[in-house]
Amino acid sequence: MIDGILQKADMRAAFPDIGTRLRIVPEGEVRMILYGHYRIAYLCRNDTDLIEALGVFHGALDIDRYIP
Numbered sequence: 263m264i265d266g267i268l269q270k271a272d273m274r275a276a277f278p279d280i281g282t283r284l285r286i287v288p289e290g291e292v293r294m295i296l297y298g299h300y301r302i303a304y305l306c307r308n309d310t311d312l313i314e315a316l317g318v319f320h321g322a323l324d325i326d327r328y329i330p
Contacts, residue, residue: 270297
């Protein structure tokens with residue numbers, strides 16, 4: 263499971279817009295990709311090409327509670 267999540271998360275480098283947009287924040291876009299019952303949240307920054315992982319969350323969790 264962990265290897266699968268890491269492989270899916272690595273796709274962000276080649277395809278940063280692959281995920282669903284959750285919201286737009288001053289720093290950029292918060293996006294999410296799915297892997298099984300898990301959601302991988304990340305931030306695509308406006309000012310650089312950096313993509314920051316925000317966390318891996320089980321689908322049953324209310325993600326808005328953890329990512330403002």
